[in-house]
Amino acid sequence: MDDKGSLAAYLGRAALTYEPTEVQPGVFAMAMNTEDSLREYIRLFLRVPIIGSLTPLARIFDFVANAAPAVKEILAVGKLCYEVRERNYDIVIVDSEASGHFVAQVSAPDALATLVRIGIVADQTKWMSDLLHDPATSTVLAVVTPEEMPVVETIELRDRLSQATPIDFAGVVVNRMPNDIVTPASLHEVRQRAAAAGPGATIATTGAVAAWLADRRASAESHARRLAETFELANVETITEASALVETPAQVTDHVVAELQRILQEHS
Numbered sequence: 001m002d003d004k005g006s007l008a009a010y011l012g013r014a015a016l017t018y019e020p021t022e023v024q025p026g027v028f029a030m031a032m033n034t035e036d037s038l039r040e041y042i043r044l045f046l047r048v049p050i051i052g053s054l055t056p057l058a059r060i061f062d063f064v065a066n067a068a069p070a071v072k073e074i075l076a077v078g079k080l081c082y083e084v085r086e087r088n089y090d091i092v093i094v095d096s097e098a099s100g101h102f103v104a105q106v107s108a109p110d111a112l113a114t115l116v117r118i119g120i121v122a123d124q125t126k127w128m129s130d131l132l133h134d135p136a137t138s139t140v141l142a143v144v145t146p147e148e149m150p151v152v153e154t155i156e157l158r159d160r161l162s163q164a165t166p167i168d169f170a171g172v173v174v175n176r177m178p179n180d181i182v183t184p185a186s187l188h189e190v191r192q193r194a195a196a197a198g199p200g201a202t203i204a205t206t207g208a209v210a211a212w213l214a215d216r217r218a219s220a221e222s223h224a225r226r227l228a229e230t231f232e233l234a235n236v237e238t239i240t241e242a243s244a245l246v247e248t249p250a251q252v253t254d255h256v257v258a259e260l261q262r263i264l265q266e267h268s
Contacts, residue, residue, distance in 0.1 A: 001032045001076065001094060001095060001096050001097045001101075001102075001105075002032075002095075002096075002097040002098070002101075003016065003031035003032065003033075007029060007031075007095065008029075008031075010249055010252075011023045011029065011249060012249070015031075016029055016030060016031040017030065017031060017033075018030055018031060018032070018033040018036035018037070028089065032076055032079065034072055034075045034076060037075040037076065037078070037079045038075055040079070071112070073104050073105040073108035074108045074109065074112060074124075074125070074128075076105050076108075077105045077106060077108055077109070077128065077132075078109075078124070078128060080092060080094055081127075081128045081131050081132065084131060084137065084138070085127065085131060099153055099154075099156070099157040099160070100160075102157075103157070103160045103161055103164050103165075106132055106140075106161070106164075106165055106167050107161075107164035107165040107167075109125040109126075109128040109129040109132065110125075110129055110164070110165055112125045132165065132167050133165070133166050133167060135168035138167060138168065139167070139168040139169070139170040140161065140167060140168065140169050140170060141170045141171060141172075141173060142154045142157060142158070142169075142171070142172045142173070143172075143173045143175050144172055144173070144174060144175065144227070145174070145175055145176050146174050146176070146177055146178075146219075146220035146221075146223040146224050146238070147220075147223060148223065151223045151226055151227055154172060154227065155227070155230050158231070171231070171233070172227055172231065172236060173237070173238075173239060174220075174223075174224050174227070174236055174237070174238040174239065175238075175239050176239070176241040176242075177220055177224070177238035177239060177240050177241055178213070178216050178217045178220050178240075178241055179217070179240055179241060180217055181213060181217075182210050182213045182214040182217065193207070224236045224238060237263050239256060239259045239260075240259055242255045
């Protein structure tokens with residue numbers, strides 16, 4: 001939704017466009033563009049053929065969008081809802097913008113419906129709202145790293161969502177959880193050896209690194225517990241941080257799949 005090129009780079013492509021591109025067999029990716037979304041909306045719903053540039057119409061659209069709230073957001077979320085409604089894909093995964101923009105987008109149909117209650121605009125916003133409000137069709141899954149600011153923003157996101165729209169909030173995935181590679185016992189042993197070896201020894205440096213790793217893991221666990229307590233969950237499942245050797249899309253996919261299999265096995 002907020003195309004900065006990171007997804008395209010991850011997929012090994014120069015860029016993604018509004019036109020869906022098959023990046024893997026059966027997997028398509030696209031980048032949102034509101035002007036192209038306006039062009040498609042006019043063609044599909046107003047039955048007006050679009051030839052050439054939309055620049056004059058785009059200027060009118062900008063004027064209307066600045067005067068009427070939720071218009072730009074409707075074009076963004078409307079494209080996604082249309083793909084779901086038409087069943088063009090088995091599943092549509094949206095990498096949203098920052099949480100503040102995201103709330104405005106998913107609540108846009110409701111916001112516009114309060115302003116326009118009859119006519120084509122009302123009809124369009126109603127089916128979008130129905131789709132977004134159906135928990136069997138649409139849900140929000142927050143992905144958060146176990147750090148203070150992302151955790152605070154995620155907690156605020158759920159609160160803002162509940163106030164703005166009845167869209168379902170499925171839960172939280174804690175991503176990049178530091179590996180639990182330093183236990184209290186092993187850290188104690190390293191510190192004992194460091195004390196015996198004296199200052200400046202290699203073991204002392206190792207002890208400092210081990211202490212930092214242990215503190216980093218403990219801090220991440222405290223943030224995960226905060227999420228669990230705030231959302232009244234018995235536990236928050238975490239996806240462990242990949243090693244520095246994991247770089248390619250295939251390697252990242254293998255890592256995530258292995259983590260999901262580990263979680264499922266722990267609960268089987």
